[in-house]
Amino acid sequence: MRRSIATVSLSGSLADKLTAIGGAGFDGVEIFENDLLVSGLSPEDVRRRAADLGLAIELYQPFRDFEAVPPDTLADGLRRAEHKFAVMERLGVTRMLVCSSVSRAAIDDDALAAEQLWLLAERAAEHGIRIAYEALAWGRHVSDYFHAWKIVRMADHPNLGVCLDSFHILARDVDPYAIRTIPGEKIFFLQLADAPSLPMDVLYWSRHYRCFPGQGDLDVAGLVAHVLRTGYDGPLSLEVFNDIFRQAASMRTAQDAMRSLIALEEQVGLRMGRTVTSLSSPPPPVVPTGFAFAEVAAPSMGALGTLLDALGFARTGAHSGKPVELWEQGAARVLVNSGSTESPDGPALGAIGLESPDPAASVKRAEALLSPVLPRMRGPHDAPLDAVAAPDGTEVFFCRTARPDHPSWIDDFSEDRRSAGSAGEITHIDHVALTQPWHHFDEASLFYRSVLGLRPHESLELPDPYGLMRSRAVSTEDGAVRVALNVANVSAYDGSHDLAWQHIAFASRDIVATARRFRAAGASMLSIPENYYDDLVARYDLGPERHRLLRELNLLYDRDEQGEFLHFYTGTTGRVFFEIVQRIGGYRGYGAVNAPVRLAAQHVRPRHRSD
Template structure:
């Protein structure tokens, strides 16, 4: 099937957009009229440029407010259409998108709409052009695809069909099943967009918040499966209006778009396979071969911190009960372990200029090679082996924010272990309260959040959780977790707000530490013991205000003894329907801090309710002291 994308989905000039679309490997393009009109390239030049890039012009769009109007206006609209047919001929485009009218001058009369669309299709045919009629979700009289299809059927012209758009259908929760009643040859085009569920008017939502399939909450794959079951074999074409994509670099957005489409095709294939198992008729057309399946990671192998020098963080790990079990045979990297929690302190990395930072994460994979093949098939940069700072063969890719992800099999007989580089005389990890890494939290640049969200879902096979908004003293922070079904690998992705550039103190401005913090959360089986251990070592943790515990006591009645303990040890508390959560934080150093958590019962969250308190305390702790 052809992969296509509308030029409106990307930033820049039309020339820039075409270049980016070509480079990302698309087959075709929808020319969004405004991009042509505002550009200096004439239609012939656009045609030649697209051809040079191997791109077909699959659609010219949109033509608005045409149908079901009084005769005088019809004449004006036909005149307008003839001008557009002329442009399309110069452009070499043969399909025009006509979207249902929003004009107050149009009337609610299907027969009239059909008659006028038939007339338009006849005129278009004289130019070798066909018409794809689309129901806008906010159309004045025609606002869903079954209605558009009734009119197209009534018009009964071979050059007139429907255009289906996943956003218009799924945003209004129109039942997509009836798509299968439309003959494939009358589905002239398929436009695809996802969106996060947001409680707003559909037009406003559509104009600002569309995103690529897999980045939002709509079941785009389910919709495409319905379309393919008709036998549709036209393009799968992305059409996204997104305030952030408008500002981002076109090349990167185009690659993100292609990743979305590859992942979507895989999901659609799974839906169709599932239907096959139910003995439902299979679609006439087969999808491209899917990427290799995602080997679901089974845990964190390690977290690597780039540090200017190993001492202060090593002291903290020591206080937490970690032991330095080994030193890399050839590089200034220390391995610290406790249970299955492993932290690497790398003092030889260039990333440590602003103080400690989280540079790499190791994930346990059932098949590291397959994990990398999947990442590569989904257009993620695979890190060259030569760049890997360790000697054992390691399979690694770069996450969208630049964090290196290594796929590991730690101490398994079937695969070389990265731990071998830390010497044969590696000490035995101690068995303390801390058992493993519970989760890793990464702050994403604000304009790469959707890309990151799709990456963790598509490349690593994690399941996205709901999006949250957390008030920080200097802005709202968006947060979204992604985890494996069993919770053994959990990531929290935070999106930095864009700090105002004047008057906001202490590193909260754009790119400063206030919005770029990263942290590693360590699971403890006895958080009170861990907290006491730190206290005994004289190690300060993030101070939690007494006001928090006063409020906690107002909200929950945990018994006087438990409240006393939480207060004394400075622990934060949350609970959900499945269990309870206790946690505390170390002080931030560079961009990094550690969290210690204890899950009681089946608690599923990350203590988000306490994040505002944590953020305020961190800002307070990062203020320069007076005197």
Template sequence: MRKSIATVSLSGTLAEKLTAIAGAGFDGVEIFENDLLASPLSPEEVRARAADLGLSIDLYQPFRDFEAVPADVLDRNLRRAEHKFDVMERLGSTRLLVCSSVSPDAVDDDALAAEQLRLLAERAAEHGIRIAYEALAWGRHVNEYLHAWRIARMADHPSLGVCLDSFHILSRGSDPGGIEAIPGEKIFFLQLADAPLLAMDVLQWSRHYRCFPGQGGFDLAGLVAHVLRAGYSGPLSLEVFNDVFRQADTARTAVDAMRSLIALEESVARRLPQAAALPVPPRPVVPTGFAFAELAVAGGDEVGALLRALGLARTGVHGGKPVELWEQGQARILLNAGEPAEDPSLAAIGLETPDPAGSVKRAQSLLSPTLPRRRAPHDAPLDSVAAPDGTALFFCRTAQPDHTSWTDDFTGASVEPAPGEITHIDHVALTQPWHHFDEASLFYRSVLGLRPQESLELADPYGLLRSRAMTNSDGTVRIALNVAYVGSHASHPDVSWQHVALASRDIIATARRLHALGGVLLPIPGNYYDDLEARHDLGPERHRMLRELGLLYDRDARGEFLHLYTVTVGRVFFEIVQRIGGYDGYGAQNAPIRLAAQHATADR
């Protein structure tokens, strides 16, 4: 299907928006009136610019507060409309969005509304324009899409139909199944927006918190399936009011928007197999585990000492690059001294996949091209893509008989990895730039096929940490996406900590060893353990042991969770975890304790 987007969804000038929209591969655009009014370009110049970029102008919007008004107000409204029609003719746009009225002048009279909308449609038809009537969720008298359709049907004019907006329908909890009762030719336009499920005033929710499909909690695939069953053949168009998007990079947001529509079409095709016209990208190849985590280090001595304390051993050095391989069990950490980094940081993640080539094709189809990589002829063929925060994601098959393993690039092990408690990488946590959080959620969901978990907001002493985990079905891949809304702080004006969580089969033994070394563990305040004793009756011996070793504790309905944190080196620290039973979380209630302790340590 053709794809369109409203200019209000992006930041920048109208000219910048058009360029970004075309660059992302859209077919058309909705011109939001404010963008045109603020532009130095005339309507003719906008029309020419759009045409040069290969964009059709699919809709001009919005026209407000028209119907069901007294005669004198109607005359003024028709005068306004004629001016809009003239502008639209100059733009080359043939559809006008008319929102249901919120004016105190409007009366609750469907027959009058239909009569006046028919008059508007007659005037529009003289200019070759069609009217798409939309029920605003906060409309004064018309706020349900089927109500808008009843009025349009009553008006009975070929140039009058409805615009269906997913936010206005789903935010009110309306059943989208009724869409199938509307003839497809009378659905003049379809606008799509997702949104997080929030309990708040619907107008504020709409104006500030809409997002692209797949970034919120609405069932957009189900709604689009109903629209297609009704016979709609127009574009899928995004109309997203979002404070973050209005500040983010225009071109990047446009690509994110297109990615969301590609993924949405795929979801609709699963619901509606007969929709053969919908292009379907290659199926996601869901990663099955972590092959490695790579840290960029200016000098690896401090991080290497921390890894050695954790029990990992340096088992190899890359044949052509300043990269070391550290291992214990299936936990592998690469230290890359060739990457530019003022402080140690998490630069790349290796993901185990049964089909690396398929993973690459999937990423490319979702507008995530492979990253350029310097590779010697004998190096393993590893491809990677960039996550929204810049972390490189490599697609790997480690030590498989039928596939070249990336570990073969490392030779000259200084020592063999000794048996220990560390078994594998449990999860990684990546701090996102604040304006990339929704983009990251969509990226990991659509490109990698991971499942988004509940979004959490956690207290930081100087602000707020927002966190959302993305996982595969069996929990062998867990990626926590964090964004820190933290004010200026003398020790850490930019809190962008990242961490790698290593699983231990015996975290008590690990904790005893690290405690004996001294200077490795993040100190946890005694008040935490006083409260822990009040919340959980674990027995005096266990409580004493947790306190002495600096272990934190959590539980859910399926099991228990023990974990500890190391000191931070640069931007990176390590977490050691042990999941007991079927525990599936991350100890989120302990995160504020960890954050406070990290700030306190940084102050020293």
């Protein structure tokens, strides 16, 4: 399939947008009229630049409020159209989007709409131009695709067809199945956008919250499958209005858009049994089976070592060629890298290692989805170990730890790693939580979903004392790998709060013992207010002994239908802290209900603010 994107989806000048779109490997582009109007580039300049970048100009859009209007308005519309046809000829584009009228002057008369669109198509034909008629979800009289198709059928002009837009159809819950009844050659264009479920008016939602397919909650792949079954052979073209993409760097957004299309085509192919061979089919995702390690960049051990030690971790090895230490407890492994340049914020979580059934295949999948392998320094005897960069900069390694069929990264560590056994209760890494830059949240969600095959969970909003934190977990079906993605809309107003905290959550088989051990070692535990425990007594009757224990050990509590969740937090060093969790029964969450307590407690320790 040809891949295209509307210029309105990206930030910057029209020249910037074209460069970014070409750079990301698109085949074509929709020129959004306003982007041309405000540009110093002439239509001929745009045509030349697009050609130089290998981009076909697929569509000129939008032409508004043309059809089903009184006769005098029609004359004005035809006059406007002639001017636009002239611009289109200069651009070298032969397809124009006409969207259904929103004007109060529009008349509810399909025959009139058909007649006037016929006139427009007839004029367009003289210029070799085709008209793609689209039902806006908020059109005055025409607001669903089947209505638009009815009018196109009535008009019956070879230069008139429909434009389908996944947002306009799916946002109003219109059933896309009837698309199959439209002949493919009468579908002149296909625009694609996704959106998160948000309870608001469809126009407002459309203008601010559209996103790329796979980043939201609409079944875009299902719709595309219907369209392709008609024989449609035009481009798949992204058209996204999004407040954040408007501000983000265009090169990066264009790449994110391309990744979304590749993943979408794969989804569509799976739906259709790959009957459309022109769809991309990257190598299938290799779902990770667990965490191999988490790596913290820390110029000196200091507080980090104290925390790990108090949790029952033992230093079990040192890398043979790099200043990296290995700490272990059960299957939980933490690498402490003192060779990286010091971050101004102190220790930071720099990498995670994921257990892969086939690391080479994991890498191929990532590369096909535009996440290239990071260049690395490897010693002559080091085991091969490849990493890709997640959108927030975290390095994701694909590992196969201590399996006979594959060299293991752990063999690069000195022999003394077996010497110090640990008697602690921690068994493995339960999850890692990564704070995302606010403008990379949707990109991150798509990365983990498409590159690693993780499943996104519900998006939550958690109150922080200085704003709202948005949080979304992604995980494997069995929970072996869980990543919590957070974005903090917090106190940007004075720049004094940097909340890019990251944490590693360890699973303990006996959190009470772990907490007692930690406390006995005199290490810094996050203190939970008494008021929390008073409220817990009001909410749950757990028996006095259990309530006393929770309070004594600063343990937080949650439950769902499947089970219970106990957790506590260590103090923070740099950007990093640790959480210890115990899942009892089949509890599936992350204790989100307790996040406000944790966030408020974490604000108590840093510098006091002056308003």
